[in-house]
Amino acid sequence: MIHILSREFLDSFKSVRSILIILFITFVSYQSATFIDSNPGLIQEIVKIGGEEGTVYTAAIALIVLILGFLFVFATSHDLINKEIELKTIRLLVTKTSRMQIMVGKFLGTLLFWVATITISFAVIFIISGSWFLKDYFHSFVFLFYIVSFVVLVSTVFTKSKLTMFLGILFGIALPILGLASAVSSKWYLVPFKYLLPYRYLEGSIGLMFVPIIIGVIYLLISVFIMQRKDL
Amino acid sequence: MSIVEVNHLTKKYGTTEVLKDINLEIYQGEVFGFVGHNGAGKSTFIHTITGITNKSAGSFKIMGISDSQLNHAKKRIGVMPDVSNLYENMKGLNFLRYMGKLAGDKRSKPELKTLMKEVGLEDAAQKKIKSYSFGMKKKICIAQALLGNPDLIILDEPTSGIDPESTINIRDLVIKLKEEGKTVFLTSHNLDEIDKVSDRVGILSDGEIKKLGTPRQLKEGIAAGVTISVRTKPILQKNDIQKLSEKMNTDIIFMEAKKDYTLLQVPSEEDLPEVSKEIIQSDVHLYEMKVEERSLEDVFMNA
Ligand SMILES: Nc1ncnc2c1ncn2[C@@H]1O[C@H](COP(=O)(O)OP(=O)(O)O)[C@@H](O)[C@H]1O
Ligand SMILES: [Mg+2]
Numbered sequence: 144m145i146h147i148l149s150r151e152f153l154d155s156f157k158s159v160r161s162i163l164i165i166l167f168i169t170f171v172s173y174q175s176a177t178f179i180d181s182n183p184g185l186i187q188e189i190v191k192i193g194g195e196e197g198t199v200y201t202a203a204i205a206l207i208v209l210i211l212g213f214l215f216v217f218a219t220s221h222d223l224i225n226k227e228i229e230l231k232t233i234r235l236l237v238t239k240t241s242r243m244q245i246m247v248g249k250f251l252g253t254l255l256f257w258v259a260t261i262t263i264s265f266a267v268i269f270i271i272s273g274s275w276f277l278k279d280y281f282h283s284f285v286f287l288f289y290i291v292s293f294v295v296l297v298s299t300v301f302t303k304s305k306l307t308m309f310l311g312i313l314f315g316i317a318l319p320i321l322g323l324a325s326a327v328s329s330k331w332y333l334v335p336f337k338y339l340l341p342y343r344y345l346e347g348s349i350g351l352m353f354v355p356i357i358i359g360v361i362y363l364l365i366s367v368f369i370m371q372r373k374d375l
Numbered sequence: 376m377s378i379v380e381v382n383h384l385t386k387k388y389g390t391t392e393v394l395k396d397i398n399l400e401i402y403q404g405e406v407f408g409f410v411g412h413n414g415a416g417k418s419t420f421i422h423t424i425t426g427i428t429n430k431s432a433g434s435f436k437i438m439g440i441s442d443s444q445l446n447h448a449k450k451r452i453g454v455m456p457d458v459s460n461l462y463e464n465m466k467g468l469n470f471l472r473y474m475g476k477l478a479g480d481k482r483s484k485p486e487l488k489t490l491m492k493e494v495g496l497e498d499a500a501q502k503k504i505k506s507y508s509f510g511m512k513k514k515i516c517i518a519q520a521l522l523g524n525p526d527l528i529i530l531d532e533p534t535s536g537i538d539p540e541s542t543i544n545i546r547d548l549v550i551k552l553k554e555e556g557k558t559v560f561l562t563s564h565n566l567d568e569i570d571k572v573s574d575r576v577g578i579l580s581d582g583e584i585k586k587l588g589t590p591r592q593l594k595e596g597i598a599a600g601v602t603i604s605v606r607t608k609p610i611l612q613k614n615d616i617q618k619l620s621e622k623m624n625t626d627i628i629f630m631e632a633k634k635d636y637t638l639l640q641v642p643s644e645e646d647l648p649e650v651s652k653e654i655i656q657s658d659v660h661l662y663e664m665k666v667e668e669r670s671l672e673d674v675f676m677n678a
Contacts (some may be wrong), residue, residue, distance in 0.1 A: 146476040230460040236455035238425050239477040241446040354480065374388075374428035 144251075146242040147236070151223075151252025152259075161219050165260050168207055172264035175203035176271040198273045201279040204264045204321060208283045209342070213318050216290045217311025220253050222304035224370070229304055233375050242370050250295050257287045265274060282345055285352050289341040292359035292366075299366040376403045376560045378527055379424065384432035386416075386582075393419045395582045396433070401560055406553050408573035416582040417562040418457045421531050425454045437527065450479055451607040453525035455533060456517045464507035467491065467515055470504055471522065478523030494518045495544045510537040517545065521552075530554060530561040534568050538605050546572050594668070600628070601644055606636040606663040609656065619653055638667070 155161050179185060179200055224246070227233040236245050261283045269275050296313070301307050322340035325333035337343055341355035379401035386394040392415050401407045409417050422428040424435055426445045440448040440592050444669050461468055471487045475478075482490065494514040499507065507515065517533055523546065530549075534542045549572045563569045569576055570590045571597040578586040578593070586593055605611060611619075616629035616639055625646055641650055644666070654661050 146473065150473060230456045231456075232460055232462060234422075234427050234458050235461070235474065236477065237427055238452065238456060239449055239474070239523075241449075242426075345523040372429065374422070 144239070144248040147240070147245055147248030148255070151249050152255045155219065155253065155256035158219065161256070164215050164219065165263065166261060168204065168264050169267055171207060172201075172204045173267050176200050176268045180271050193235070200268050201265070201276050204261065204268070205279060205282065208261065208286050209320050209323075209345075211315075212286055212290050212372065213293075214312070214315030216253075216257065216287070216294050217297075217307075217315045219256075220291070220294050221298060221307040223249055223253060224298040224366070225302050225304050225307060227301060228373070228375055231375070235265040237375055243367055244366050246295065246299075246363070246370055250291060253294075254288060254291045258284060261287065271374035281352065284353050286341055286345070289355040289359045292362040296362040296366045299369050378402060378403045379435065379437055379560070380545060381424065381433070381435040384420075384423065384430055384435055385432040386419055386428065387431040392431075393582050394423065397582075397584060399577065399584060399587075401558060403558055404553065404556055405574040406559045406561070406572050408569035408576045409560070409564070409579050410564065410569050410576060411579035412564055414566075415579045416578055417564075417635065418531055419582075421454070421529055421560075421562065422577070425452065425456070425529060427456060442491045450523055451526050453478070453520035453523065453528045453578055455520040455528075455530045455606065457531040458516065459512070460624065460649065461512060461516065464503060466501050466503055467496065467507070468500035471518060474519040475522045476521075478525075480522040480524070482522070490518050490521065491515070494521075495541055510541055513537055514541070514545075517548070525557070527558045530559065532564070534563060534565065542568070593617055600626075600640045600642040601647070602630065602638060602640050602667040603647070603650075604633075604636045604638050604663075604665055604667055605654065605661070607659040607661050609658065609659060610635065611637040611639075611654075615657075615659075619650070619657075623649060623653060625649075636663070 156272075207238070219275050221230075227236070261280070265275060265283075293314075297310060298307055301310060318336075318340060321333065322334040322342040325337035325340065326343045326346075339358065341358070344351045344354045377400040379399070381397055381399040384394055384397040384399075385392060397420065409420065411417050419428065423430050423438065424442075430442065431658070436442070436449060437445065437448045462473070465473070468484065468487055468491070471490065472484070473484055475487065491497075491500055493518050496511060496514050496518065499511060499515070504512065504515065513533065513536070517530060520528055520530060533545050533549075537545075548570070549561065552559050559572075561569070561572075572592060575588060576586075576590055576593060577584050610632055612632055613629045616627055616637070620627040623646075626642055627646075627650070628640040630640055632638075641647065647664075647666075651661065651664055654664075
C-alpha cells in the first residue's frame with residue numbers, strides 16, 4: 144500500500160495541471176497575506192465585527208479550497224481509479240496486492256498531495272504573519288479529505304474516464320453552489336446537500352468537523368465494496 | 376502435491392458461461408500448459424484464479440489457500456496477465472522497481488538489470504516503456520512476473536506474437552524455472568510451443584477442458600490406432616492392405632498411398648512386428664517402416 148501511495152503522491156507533482164494549481168494557490172495565499180499584512184487597520188476592522196485574526200490571513204486559501212476544491216481535485220484525479228481499469232494496468236497491481244490496499248493507497252497518495260499543497264500555502268502565510276493558523280489548517284484538511292474520498296467514489300462508480308472528466312466539471316461547479324446555498328437556505332430539496340456536503344459542519348464545534356471525515360470514510364468503504372465486485 | 380486445485384469453477388459474463396465447471400489440479404514443480412483457440416477462455420481462467428475477476432461458482436485453492444483468502448497467496452504467485460498497456464511513461468527499470476516493491480522483491484538496480492537480461496531485454500533499462508516493441512513489452516511483463524521469487528508462475532501467452540529467437544529464449548527460461556523447482560502455468564494457442572515445454576497439457580475449448588494429459592498421452596489418445604508409413608516397392612495399394620488385414624485377422628486401415636510410401640493405421644504398437652513380418656513375406660520389397668508422430672494440432676482439431 145505504501146508503494147502505491149508514494150507513487151500516486153510523487154506522480155501528482157509530475158503533471159502540469161497540479162503544478163499550475165500549486166502555483167496558483169501559493170501565489171494567491173502570498174498575495175492576500177502580504178496585502179493584509181501591509182494593512183493592519185483592516186485586521187482591526189474585521190476583528191471588531193467578530194472575525195478572527197487567523198480567518199483574515201487564511202481567508203483566501205479557505206475560499207479557494209471551499210469554492211474551487213472540488214474542481215481542482217477532479218481536474219487532477221477524476222480518473223484516479225477508472226484510468227487503470229480502462230488501460231488494464233490495474234491487473235498488474237491486483238495480482239500483487241489486495242484491492243483494498245490499492246484503493247487506500249491511491250486515496251492516501253492523492254490526499255497527501257493536497258495536504259502538501261495547502262501546507263505550502265500555510266507555510267507562506269506563516270512566514271508573513273508569524274503564526275500557524277491551526278484551526279483553519281485543520282478545516283482545509285477535513286475539506287480535502289471529504290473531496291478526495293468523493294472523487295475516489297466517483298472514479299470507482301463511473302468506469303469511463305471521459306465521463307468522470309465531464310462529471311468532475313459538473314460537480315466541481317454545482318457542489319459548492321449547492322453546498323453553500325444549503326448552508327444558508329432551508330428549502331427542502333437542499334436538505335440532503337446540507338447534511339451530505341461538508342460546508343455546514345465547518346461552522347461551530349470541533350466535534351462537528353469529524354462528520355465530513357466520517358462521511359468520507361463511508362464513501363471510501365462504498366468504493367472498496369464496489370471495487371471488490373469488479374471484473375478487471 | 377497439488378499447487379493449484381480447481382473445483383467446478385464457473386465464470387459467467389452476463390448470461391454467457393465463459394468457463395464451464397472446470398476441474399483441474401496442477402502439481403508442484405510441473406510445467407502445465409493450457410491450449411485453446413482465441414476466445415476459448417484461457418485468459419478468463421487465469422483472471423479468475425489470480426483475482427483479476429471474480430468467479431461465478433465453484434472454488435479453487437492455491438498452495439492450500441482457499442480463494443476467499445487469495446490475497447494471502449499473492450506474494451507467492453507471479454502473473455503475466457494479458458495486458459497490452461503497461462505504465463508507458465515509466466522507464467523499464469523503474470517499472471520493475473515499482474512492481475518489485477509491490478511484490479516484496481529486494482533486488483537492487485544491477486540485479487534488476489540482470490533480470491532484464493535473463494528475459495532478453497538488453498539496453499532497455501533506461502528507455503521508456505512506450506518506446507518498447509510489442510515483444511519487449513511481453514518480455515518485461517514476464518520479468519515482472521518473476522519478481523518476489525514466486526513459487527507459482529502464471530504466464531498468459533508468453534510467446535504469442537514474438538520472434539522465433541525470443542520464443543526459444545522464453546522456452547529456455549521456462550525450463551530453467553522448472554529446474555529451480557518452480558511450478559509454471561502457461562497458455563498458448565500454439566500447440567507446438569506448449570508441446571515442447573509442458574509436462575502436462577490441457578485442451579480448453581468453449582470454456583471446457585476437453586482433454587488433459589501428457590503431450591504423449593494426448594497424441595496417443597486421439598488416434599484410434601498407430602499411424603505408420605511403409606515404404607515399399609511396389610507401393611502397397613488399398614487391396615494389398617485389405618488382404619493383409621484379412622490374413623492377420625486385425626483391423627488394418629488403409630489411409631493413403633503416396634508417391635513412394637503408404638500410410639496405414641494399425642490398432643496398436645503391438646501389431647507392428649507382425650505387420651512387418653507379413654510384408655517381408657509377401658512379394659514386395661520393404662525399405663522402411665516408421666511410426667508417424669501425430670501433432671497436437673490433430674488432437675486439438677478433434678477436441
Ligand atoms: N470482460 C468480459 N466481458 C464479457 N465477455 C468477456 C470478457 N472477457 C472475456 N470475455 C469473453 O470470454 C470468452 C473467453 O475469452 P478469453 O478468456 O479472453 O479467451 P482466450 O484467452 O482463450 O483467447 C470470449 O468469448 C470473450 O469474448
Ligand atoms: Mg487470452
